[in-house]
Amino acid sequence: MHKNWITAFLICFPLLSHAEGTIQIAVKLTPAGSFVAKSDRLKGDLSRTGAELTSQKLSVALDSFKTGMTLRDEHFCKHLGCETQPKAVLSGLKASGGKGTGSLELNGIKRDISFSYEEKDQAILARFELNSADFKMPHAKYLGVEVNDVVNVEVRLPAPKK
Amino acid sequence: MKRLFLALALFITPLAAQSYPQFIGHGYPSCMNCHYNPMGNGPLTDYGRAVGADGIASGALYPKSWSEEKIASLSGFLFRTPVQRHVRAQANYRGMEMISSVGTPSEKWSWIHMQAGGQLILKFLENDRLTFVGEIGYNPSSNSAKASGQDKRKVRTREHYVGYRINPEIGVYAGLMDKAYGIRIAEHIAYSRILPETTQNDQTHGVMIHGLFNGWEGAIHGFMGNLLQARDLRQVGASTQIERQIFNDHRVGLSLMSSKNDYVRLLSYSTHARLSLSEGSAILIEAGQTERISLGSRGDRIGRYALLQTYTRPIRGLYCLTNIEYLKSDLSNAATTIRWGPGFQFFPVQKLELRTDLYQTRTFNPNASTQDGWTILFQTNVWL
Numbered sequence: 001m002h003k004n005w006i007t008a009f010l011i012c013f014p015l016l017s018h019a020e021g022t023i024q025i026a027v028k029l030t031p032a033g034s035f036v037a038k039s040d041r042l043k044g045d046l047s048r049t050g051a052e053l054t055s056q057k058l059s060v061a062l063d064s065f066k067t068g069m070t071l072r073d074e075h076f077c078k079h080l081g082c083e084t085q086p087k088a089v090l091s092g093l094k095a096s097g098g099k100g101t102g103s104l105e106l107n108g109i110k111r112d113i114s115f116s117y118e119e120k121d122q123a124i125l126a127r128f129e130l131n132s133a134d135f136k137m138p139h140a141k142y143l144g145v146e147v148n149d150v151v152n153v154e155v156r157l158p159a160p161k162k
Numbered sequence: 163m164k165r166l167f168l169a170l171a172l173f174i175t176p177l178a179a180q181s182y183p184q185f186i187g188h189g190y191p192s193c194m195n196c197h198y199n200p201m202g203n204g205p206l207t208d209y210g211r212a213v214g215a216d217g218i219a220s221g222a223l224y225p226k227s228w229s230e231e232k233i234a235s236l237s238g239f240l241f242r243t244p245v246q247r248h249v250r251a252q253a254n255y256r257g258m259e260m261i262s263s264v265g266t267p268s269e270k271w272s273w274i275h276m277q278a279g280g281q282l283i284l285k286f287l288e289n290d291r292l293t294f295v296g297e298i299g300y301n302p303s304s305n306s307a308k309a310s311g312q313d314k315r316k317v318r319t320r321e322h323y324v325g326y327r328i329n330p331e332i333g334v335y336a337g338l339m340d341k342a343y344g345i346r347i348a349e350h351i352a353y354s355r356i357l358p359e360t361t362q363n364d365q366t367h368g369v370m371i372h373g374l375f376n377g378w379e380g381a382i383h384g385f386m387g388n389l390l391q392a393r394d395l396r397q398v399g400a401s402t403q404i405e406r407q408i409f410n411d412h413r414v415g416l417s418l419m420s421s422k423n424d425y426v427r428l429l430s431y432s433t434h435a436r437l438s439l440s441e442g443s444a445i446l447i448e449a450g451q452t453e454r455i456s457l458g459s460r461g462d463r464i465g466r467y468a469l470l471q472t473y474t475r476p477i478r479g480l481y482c483l484t485n486i487e488y489l490k491s492d493l494s495n496a497a498t499t500i501r502w503g504p505g506f507q508f509f510p511v512q513k514l515e516l517r518t519d520l521y522q523t524r525t526f527n528p529n530a531s532t533q534d535g536w537t538i539l540f541q542t543n544v545w546l
Contacts, residue, residue, distance in 0.1 A: 026410070031330050032192030032374055034410070036440075068188060068441060069217035071230035143209040144290060145195050 021157035023060055025130075027067075030146040037065040037076055046093075046124070048160040053100065053117075053124065055093035058157075062086055079132075079140050079147075081107030100126065109135045119159050126155040183345050184473040184481070186436045187444035188217055191405075191413050192379055193346075198283060198295050200333060200372045201381055201403070202346045204321050205252045205281040205295060208244065211237035215512035217442075220479025223511050237512055240546055247290075250283040254299070256543045264536040276302055276541075281321070289327070295337075297321040319390075320365050335370045338388065342370055342381035342403045343417045345434050345448050345469075353467040353489040353501075357452040358419055358430035359397065366397065380404035380415075387423065394424040411438040417450070422457070429453040442475030463492040473507075481507040485519070497527040515543035 021042040028034045044058035062082035067073050080088070085108050093102035095117055104113045115128035132149045133139075140147035183193070183202065193202030196210025206214065215237035216230050224233060235243045239251045256277040263269050279299020286292045301318035323337025340346065343360050350362040368385030381403055387396020399421025405413045413436045420429050432450025439445065449468040456462055468488040473481050483506070489499040505519035523535040 029195065031194050032379065033190045033195050035189040069213070070221065071212070071216040071234055074230055143212055144207060145209045 021058075021155060023065075023156075024154045025065070026152040026154070028148040028151075030148060033145075035067050035069075035072065037067045037073075039064040039066070042155065042157070044090075046157050046160055048162060051096050053093070053095040053160070055102075056091060058090040058093065059087045062088060075140070075142065079137055081135075081137065084108055095126075104130075107135045107137055111135065115155075122159050124155075124157045124159050126157075128153050182348055183436055184444040184446055184471065184483075185218070185442075186411070186413060186438045187440060187442045187473060187475070188213070189411070189438070189440075191407055191411070191436070191438070192374065194372075194374065198285075198293050198325065199321070199323075199335070199339060200325075200374075201340065201342050201370070203340055204297065205250070205283055207290075208238070208250070211512075214509075218479070219509040219512040219514075220477070222479070233512065248285060250285070252281040252283075253546045254279055254281075254544070256541065258542070259540040261538040262535075264538055266533075274302065275300065279320075289330075291327040293325045295321055295323055295325070318363070320363070331374050333372045335372065336368070338365050338367050339370060339383075340365050341385065341401050341419060342372075342383040343401045343419045343430065344403065344432050344450065345415075345436065345446055347446065347469070347471065349485070352469060353487050353499075354432070354448045354450065354469040357465045357467050357489075357491070358432070358450065359421075359428060359452075364397075377407040378404065379407075379413075385421070397421040397423050397428070399428075405436075411440070412436065425457055425459075427455040427457060429455075439474070442473075442478075442481070444473045446471040446473075463494065465492060466490045479509045483507060485521075496529055497525055499523060499525045513545050515541070517541040517543070 022038065022040045023042050025037040026034065027037060039060050041064040042058060042060045044055055046053060046055045046058070062080045063077045063086065065073065065076055067076055085106070089105045090102045091105070094100060095115075098118060099114065099116055101112060101114045104111055111134050113128055113130070115126045117124055117126035119125075130151050130153055132151065139149060185196075190196065190213075192200070194200040196206055196213055197203065198205055198207060212234040215233050221230070221233065238244050244250065254277055258274045258276055259271065260274060261269065261271050277299055279297055281295065281297045284294040296319070298317060298319045301316055319338065321338055323335050323339050325333055325335040327333040341360050341364065343358055344354055347354070349355070355361050366385035366387055367389045368383055370381050370383040372381045373379065382400070383402065384400045386398050389396070399419065401417065401419035401421075403415060403417040405415035407413055415434050417432045417434070418430070422428065430450060430452040432448055434446070434448035437445040437447075447470055451464060451466045453464050454462065466489075470486040472484045475481050482504070484502070484504055486502040487500070489501070491497070491499070501521055501523040503519060503521040505517065507515065507517045509515050517539070518541070519539045521535075521537045521539075523537075525532045
């Protein structure tokens with residue numbers, strides 16, 4: 001029985017990628033300016049069945065995002081609700097033909113999202129837009145400079161083998 | 163020529179700027195977040211002060227128990243968090259130890275007080291849409307001004323204006339300001355500031371319209387000269403500076419300025435780029451030309467300049483820079499000047515900047531031989 005499981009695992013292993021990827025969130029400021037929050041602690045599974053990519057769960061620790069300024073890192077983490085839910089979790093990911101869907105849980109709120117992706121240089125590069133108001137985050141403002149609610153997210157994961 | 167080098171070296175000094183155009187490397191392509199003047203220079207906004215405290219200055223010297231939030235809360239005037247929103251104040255001092263003619267028998271060390279002044283800001287309406295900014299301070303005299311007996315004022319105002327943002331995209335500013343032209347780098351005697359006459363005392367009274375739309379930012383500035391100057395010296399004209407954001411993080415731009423007084427007509431034009439290398443590092447490039455037409459006498463000339471500055475930030479608080487400048491002050495003359503050198507800019511704690519620069523100035527002239535000029539500068543800049 002054990003041998004069967006081991007054999008099955010060895011056959012399936014190349015098709016399953018234990019993903020450790022990166023996320024970049026491009027944030028625009030008003031009246032002007034922008035910053036990019038980056039994390040390289042995206043963890044989870046990504047597998048391929050034929051032309052379809054699936055993942056049960058991808059998650060990232062919200063306190064792992066770096067924005068280039070320590071205070072901004074702290075504000076960013078708090079704004080995303082890291083004190084109540086320390087991780088953002090994407091579950092039920094399904095993607096094929098350059099488009100995909102999943103369910104993102106952030107700040108205690110779960111929302112379906114859709115994204116586009118491309119496979120390039122042995123990596124999956126997915127992009128989508130998020131509106132922080134959809135996740136019940138307050139409009140962010142600090143000493144007269146405001147943060148736009150809509151941000152652009154770019155996720156890079158190693159591509160599972162074909 | 164050696165005198166020229168000395169005169170230039172005497173004023174290789176940043177002035178009244180704690181937030182610089184290279185901070186595009188921190189994700190701030192516009193000056194507007196951190197300065198009341200949307201084109202940069204002058205007093206910092208509350209946000210600019212907090213960025214200076216947390217993003218620019220080193221955190222190494224603070225007690226470990228201090229949070230970034232606490233450090234930001236000390237960024238206000240006299241290390242206090244403002245308790246009201248209408249009045250802000252700022253005070254600056256900048257001094258410099260200059261070592262000129264390094265390594266020669268005439269090597270000279272001297273301390274120069276470059277700036278000591280105060281600024282007052284009044285701001286009203288939602289999002290501080292209406293602002294009044296005034297500055298007054300000590301006026302250092304140049305050697306040439308001392309020698310000629312001109313410019314005896316010991317006190318000078320370089321800024322006083324009222325600004326009104328009609329909406330977040332458009333603002334109108336009227337009063338005494340720097341002209342909208344080129345990259346407003348801190349080194350006010352950079353060739354890119356000398357030739358178009360946008361140096362430390364070249365502010366002008368006028369009206370400026372500033373706009374910011376979908377990746378475009380710019381200003382149109384109509385001016386009548388500094389009204390505190392004699393009427394015949396006032397440069398009356400207009401200028402514009404326009405920038406376009408490209409590839410998310412970078413800016414390219416164009417500038418044009420035309421002005422005249424009773425003695426000279428100036429036409430300047432330039433192109434520039436500010437490139438963000440992220441994590442605080444950046445490259446600034448500018449190239450331009452100024453046509454100088456003497457009215458009523460001979461002496462017309464066209465001068466050309468170029469500037470390349472690189473900034474790298476190995477650790478928080480420290481910027482390593484390289485400055486390379488090109489000058490051909492008269493295209494009909496064979497002489498070309500190159501000034502270059504490395505520097506370090508260090509912000510050990512908030513409100514304190516220490517800077518050192520080494521400059522070598524060399525003139526290439528097939529008709530004459532001149533000695534290279536070497537200058538070392540140590541600057542201290544404190545603002546409260």
